Amino acid sequence: MKAVRFHQQGGPEVLRYEDAPDPVIGDDDVLVRVRACALNHLDIWVRSALPGMKLPHIAGSDVSGDVAAVGAKVEGLKSGDRAVVNPALSCGRCEFCEAGDDNICTSFGILGSATDGGYAELVRVPARNVLPIPGDLSYEQAAAFPLVFLTSWHMLVSRAKIAAGETILVLAAGSGVGSAAVQIAKLCGLRVIATVGSQTKVDKARALGADHVVNHSEQDLVAAVRDITAERGVDVVLEHVGPSTWRNSLRCMARAGRLVTCGATTGPTVEVDLRFMFSRQLTLLGSMMGTRADFRRVTGLIGSGALKPVIDSAFALKDAAGAQRHMESRNFFGKILLLP
Ligand SMILES: [Zn+2]
Numbered sequence: 001m002k003a004v005r006f007h008q009q010g011g012p013e014v015l016r017y018e019d020a021p022d023p024v025i026g027d028d029d030v031l032v033r034v035r036a037c038a039l040n041h042l043d044i045w046v047r048s049a050l051p052g053m054k055l056p057h058i059a060g061s062d063v064s065g066d067v068a069a070v071g072a073k074v075e076g077l078k079s080g081d082r083a084v085v086n087p088a089l090s091c092g093r094c095e096f097c098e099a100g101d102d103n104i105c106t107s108f109g110i111l112g113s114a115t116d117g118g119y120a121e122l123v124r125v126p127a128r129n130v131l132p133i134p135g136d137l138s139y140e141q142a143a144a145f146p147l148v149f150l151t152s153w154h155m156l157v158s159r160a161k162i163a164a165g166e167t168i169l170v171l172a173a174g175s176g177v178g179s180a181a182v183q184i185a186k187l188c189g190l191r192v193i194a195t196v197g198s199q200t201k202v203d204k205a206r207a208l209g210a211d212h213v214v215n216h217s218e219q220d221l222v223a224a225v226r227d228i229t230a231e232r233g234v235d236v237v238l239e240h241v242g243p244s245t246w247r248n249s250l251r252c253m254a255r256a257g258r259l260v261t262c263g264a265t266t267g268p269t270v271e272v273d274l275r276f277m278f279s280r281q282l283t284l285l286g287s288m289m290g291t292r293a294d295f296r297r298v299t300g301l302i303g304s305g306a307l308k309p310v311i312d313s314a315f316a317l318k319d320a321a322g323a324q325r326h327m328e329s330r331n332f333f334g335k336i337l338l339l340p
Contacts, residue, residue: 002340003120004320005056009048012325015119017318020058023116023124030127031069032083036143036314037118038062038335039327040176041265046113047324060118060338061087061111063125064133064142074127082133084142085118085125086295087111088150092128103154103289110147110289118143119320121340131296134303141302144309144335147289148176149184149298151262154290155238156184160260164189166235169225169252171195171245173205173213174333177262179310181238182208187306190236193228195221197330204333208310225252233257246270253282260285310334 003020025031043059067081077083090097090105097105111117111125133142155177156162168185172178173194185192186209194210196202197217205213214224225234233254239245240263249259250272259282272284290298301307314337315323323336 001121002317003058004317004338005058005119006047007056009050009053009055011048012321012328014047015321015324017320020056020120023122025069025071025124027071027073028127029071029124030067030074030077030083030130032063032065032085032123032125032130033068034063034118034121034123034340035065035139036063037317037338037340038143038147038176039323039338040147041263041327042110042113042147044324044328050113058116058118058120058123059112060120060123061113062143062146062335063087063111063118063123064139065123067130068122071127077127077130082139082142083130084133084146084299085111085123086129086131086150086292087147088289088292088295089114089126089129090292100291100293103291108289119317119338121317128292131299134299135305137302137309140311140314140337140339141309143337144311145180145298145302145307146295148335149180149302149307149309150290150295151287152177152180152184152238153294153298155260155262155285155287156181156236157188158290158294159285159287160236160238160258162188162190162236167191167193167229167254168236168238169193169195169234169249170210170238171241171249172197173208173210174201175240176310176335177240178238179208179334180307182210183307187301193225193234201333221248222251229254236260239263240265242266242268243270250276250282253280256281256283258283258285260287262287312336314339
């Protein structure tokens with residue numbers, strides 16, 4: 001098969017479109033012929049900095065396609081089925097998996113990071129991670145939702161426990177997680193304040209349902225949030241950016257507010273003033289990916305049209321380096337796709 005691999009970690013130039021061995025499936029696996037694969041910021045970490053990476057490696061967590069072959073023990077799936085893949089890999093046997101908290105699995109991994117992923121014509125995935133593409137979704141739409149909607153759903157519904165009538169601040173509405181979070185928060189009855197980094201993204205954020213959009217490159221975010229909330233602050237902050245936004249994220253929180261984070265796009269280390277945290281009774285929550293139950297839930301909501309995948313652009317698989325440069329430019333809104 002053709003695949004985009006890297007033999008050493010580095011910049012986008014290490015990505016090579018080349019022949020690679022077809023994946024070999026086990027008894028409980030499915031071979032998927034990839035029709036579309038969405039990029040995630042994780043792909044850039046994997047390519048450039050993630051320690052312990054086995055090389056050569058194929059990135060790509062968000063896969064849609066057709067079932068090409070099934071392992072001997074696989075039931076309920078057959079060649080030709082249109083498939084979308086849950087990128088969260090878990091063992092199914094540890095104490096956390098047994099409790100239904102499979103995203104805390106002791107051997108948790110992500111497709112395209114822990115294993116070879118979807119920057120390829122074929123990918124091997126566990127059969128239990130495969131669901132039918134819901135409704136009449138295209139392959140492109142089906143690849144554009146799994147990781148970010150799963151992540152946002154778990155952050156907001158399972159971790160922050162959002163409730164109708166609350167106000168939420170969603171950072172970077174043009175990012176994959178942000179564009180999913182705006183929609184999920186609206187679906188759950190919240191008032192949404194979203195941030196964007198350029199004027200061209202303001203209307204797009206509003207079209208997703210954001211009640212207020214703050215262009216952080218031109219406006220003071222904290223002042224804008226105080227103005228919108230009549231000095232009160234927001235009940236929930238959805239963080240995924242890190243050091244460059246952290247201080248303002250805390251300052252936007254109402255008393256007893258919750259901040260939930262899933263990412264460190266601008267770096268790993270932030271400061272917390274403990275006096276501010278305990279006196280205002282703030283809650284800081286970490287979240288990663290989501291559970292198998294979360295994935296079924298979001299797949300159903302995508303299928304019914306209640307939530308909509310947001311697509312920025314599509315590149316040919318062989319131009320994966322160009323697609324990643326586009327992501328690193330930050331000049332995008334929604335998911336960037338690769339098409340084999
Ligand atoms: Zn487990």
